[in-house]
Amino acid sequence: xxxxxxxxxxxxxxxxxxxxxxxxxxxxxxxxxxxxxxxxxxxxxxxxxxxxxxxxxxxxxxxxxxxxxxxxxxxxxxxxxxxxxxxxxxxxxxxxxxxxxxxxxxxxxxxxxxxxxxxxxxxxxxxxxxxxxxxxxxxxxxxxxxxxxxxxxxxxxxxxxxxxxxxxxxxxxxxxxxxxxxxxxxxxxxxxxxxxxxxxxxxxxxxxxxxxxxxxxxxxxxxxxxxxxxxxxxxxxxxxxxxxxxxxxxxxxxxxxxxxxxxxxxxxxxxxxxxxxxxxxxxxxxxxxxxxxxxxxxxxxxxxxxxxxxxxxxxxxxxxxxxxxxxxxxxxxxxxxxxxxxxxxxxxxxxxxxxxxxxxxx
Ligand code: NAD
Ligand code: GLY
Numbered sequence: 001x002x003x004x005x006x007x008x009x010x011x012x013x014x015x016x017x018x019x020x021x022x023x024x025x026x027x028x029x030x031x032x033x034x035x036x037x038x039x040x041x042x043x044x045x046x047x048x049x050x051x052x053x054x055x056x057x058x059x060x061x062x063x064x065x066x067x068x069x070x071x072x073x074x075x076x077x078x079x080x081x082x083x084x085x086x087x088x089x090x091x092x093x094x095x096x097x098x099x100x101x102x103x104x105x106x107x108x109x110x111x112x113x114x115x116x117x118x119x120x121x122x123x124x125x126x127x128x129x130x131x132x133x134x135x136x137x138x139x140x141x142x143x144x145x146x147x148x149x150x151x152x153x154x155x156x157x158x159x160x161x162x163x164x165x166x167x168x169x170x171x172x173x174x175x176x177x178x179x180x181x182x183x184x185x186x187x188x189x190x191x192x193x194x195x196x197x198x199x200x201x202x203x204x205x206x207x208x209x210x211x212x213x214x215x216x217x218x219x220x221x222x223x224x225x226x227x228x229x230x231x232x233x234x235x236x237x238x239x240x241x242x243x244x245x246x247x248x249x250x251x252x253x254x255x256x257x258x259x260x261x262x263x264x265x266x267x268x269x270x271x272x273x274x275x276x277x278x279x280x281x282x283x284x285x286x287x288x289x290x291x292x293x294x295x296x297x298x299x300x301x302x303x304x305x306x307x308x309x310x311x312x313x314x315x316x317x318x319x320x321x322x323x324x325x326x327x328x329x330x331x332x333x334x335x336x337x338x339x340x341x342x343x344x345x346x347x348x349x350x351x352x353x354x355x356x357x358x359x360x361x362x
Pocket of ligand 2: 137138140141143237242243245246
């Protein structure tokens with residue numbers, strides 16, 4: 001077991017730790033300190049269950065672990081699967097001292113977290129994220145949600161986990177496309193909050209892509225540190241501070257929606273969305289062209305898309321109008337003010353936005 005880094009996340013209901021290290025899923029009794037002694041139910045998805053579910057009894061220091069196995073991907077984030085988790089909790093007669101274990105990617109974490117937020121008006125859950133995206137983003141900060149037929153992530157709650165264990169060794173089994181999608185969110189942290197981390201990513205892009213263990217540990221740790229700081233400043237996403245974590249996401253959600261969910265991975269859409277937001281920011285005078293080119297070069301080195309090719313500007317614009325960040329019908333976007341700085345704003349030219357959506361430089 002290599003060094004374990006611990007990052008504290010401040011939250012109204014109490015601070016919680018995010019542990020980052022290799023082998024965290026292999027420690028006998030490694031979860032015990034965060035359990036209240038009630039029953040435990042693991043929530044996972046088919047692929048992750050095949051690889052990692054048998055680690056849980058030892059982690060709990062128990063002979064076995066009850067589980068609910070969901071489909072892989074977005075399909076898990078449905079009202080039906082959320083209800084399945086809750087029904088299983090009721091069948092097991094779990095009390096308020098129980099805990100859910102969310103073992104998997106962001107989809108499992110989001111639906112399990114929302115079930116934990118609702119069961120008996122809120123019980124504990126532990127995040128055991130196994131994708132890069134989940135380790136650096138979705139497992140931290142307490143946003144839980146499911147999808148509905150009127151949109152993605154539109155039913156949910158803020159409910160912070162009791163602890164998050166990011167075992168970077170688990171990333172070795174992640175398909176390359178999923179791994180690259182997670183790197184988009186890592187790049188996002190450099191763009192919105194830390195230009196030296198951005199420079200580190202540029203200098204280490206090959207080692208990172210090859211999943212070098214030390215590089216991975218640093219990338220996950222630094223990403224979590226940045227997210228923890230921002231969540232601590234604006235836990236419930238009210239002041240605009242936390243919104244910077246949605247850099248590129250208004251475009252990304254429009255891409256995912258317009259292409260049909262599942263066509264683009266979330267991180268791929270975020271990569272293209274960040275490039276579109278950066279293009280707009282250059283047109284608005286907030287970002288230097290050289291920095292926009294650095295962003296594109298880094299995302300390109302990670303094999304990520306740089307534009308929303310094949311999707312019409314009108315379709316994308318219509319989808320952007322339903323974004324949760326909009327206020328009184330006005331589109332609000334996160335735009336970089338330079339490398340390592342960003343803000344939420346509705347102060348930009350709509351002609352420039354239309355040009356960007358049409359794939360042009362404003
Ligand atoms: P995902 O949960 O669909 O996982 C990707 C795929 O990889 C799945 O098929 C999964 O079974 C498989 N997988 C997971 N871990 C694996 C491993 N170690 N080895 C092999 N296969 C593995 O995708 P994701 O990118 O982790 O999460 C995307 C979701 O996260 C979206 O629904 C998005 O809305 C949500 N999200 C939430 C937040 C938040 O703050 N709550 C933030 C960002 C994204
Ligand atoms: N992923 C954006 C947030 O957690 O606020």
